[in-house]
Amino acid sequence: MGSLPIGMLTLGILLLVRQTTESYAVAGTAAGAFSFGNALGLLIQGRLIDRHGPARVLLTAATLCPTLLVTLTVTITQHAAAPLLITLAAASGATLPATVTGMRVLCPRLLPDPGDRTAAYALLATLFQVAMVTGPLLVAALALTGTATPVLPTAAALTAAGGLLFATAPAVRAWSPPSTTRPAGRIRSAIRTPVVTLVLGTFGVGAATGMLTVAVAAARPALAGLLFAAFAAGELLGGLVYGGVRWTLPNPVRLIVGQCGMSAAVALLALSSGTGWPMPASMLLIGALTAPAAIAGSALLDDVVPPGSLGRAYTMLVAAGLIGVAAGNATAGRLAGDTRTTLLLTAVTLSAVAAWTLARRRTLVSQTT
Helix, strand or coil, X not given: CCCHHHHHHHHHHHHHHHHHHCCHHHHHHHHHHHHHHHHHHHHHHHHHHHHHCHHHHHHHHHHHXXXXXXXXXXXXXXXXXXXXXXXXXXXXXXXXCCHHHHHHHHHHHHCCCXXXXXXXXXXXXXXXXHHHXXXXXXXXXXXXXXCCCCHHHHXXXXXXXXXXXXXXXXXXXXXXXXXXXXXXXXXXXXXXXXHHHHHHHHHHHHHHHHHHHHHHHHHCHHHXXXXXXXXXXXXXXXXXXXXXXXXXXXXXXXXXXXXXXXXXXXXXXXXXXXXXXXXXXXXXXXXXXXXXXXXXXXXXXXXXXXXHHHHHHHHHHHHHHHXXXXXXXXXXXXXXXXXXXXXXXXXXXXXXXXXXXXXXXXXXXXCXX
């Protein structure tokens, strides 16, 4: 419930602002402002969750964000000036409750066994992906009324319900910041080295995903919906299968293998981009490999980051991925006329990410002792 608005709001803001202002420029800027605000808000909320626990932070966000979303809806429908719309959209994104971050921070506390945590992270990633698929469908259903006006209030209600229900759960209310005797400088140093490895790798995977999205849409516009559905189905399937296995390989090896597999699958897609029918299978395979790599990268945080910095580190990974997607979109936009080149560049980017992780693998050992 807390994740559904993430899949709804970018599209909902785009549609409602476009409907009211008849300007794609203003609509796109407002939607982009929401995404930028969301990335920035995740970083801020992650730090606050580490310091104060998720309950207080999410209760505040679950109150502020719905209020801002309703205000944004009224402001848009009243034809307010574009700068006000854009500011409110950014503020709405910044205050969107970081429920996934809260759950991610709680998992090591609730599940001391690493195998159980792997299953939990896979379930968390799968539920998030379901929300990303369901959110736009819900927007489309609401838009069948002939107007996009109900979308933002509906997302506001889900935001309030999801944030408040999560924040008031007994396990969340019982959370207290971990005590540490380590100096702040040593904690920052312990975070810096492994997180640099993971953040830059996540940025690279995000850039590859952004390029893949544009390239696939340019290669087969009529099949784009089917192809992206195959990718989403692959992520769901890969996450569920990965979470159901007790792995003996260490997380760094799993991460590198997943990144190499993604690169090979995208290269296969590049070779099949002119034939049509292998593309859905390739997209399914890419999605199935993306989920385990992402879960392994997230699980590594338990090993390399002090408990009191887990929220901050996790939100840094998420923000790096979002920025990478934006950079990949922009890069592929300049190469949209040459789909195969864009796909090959995507495969090369993923290979470079795998090489980076392999070269830095010694940083991905326990830093918490």
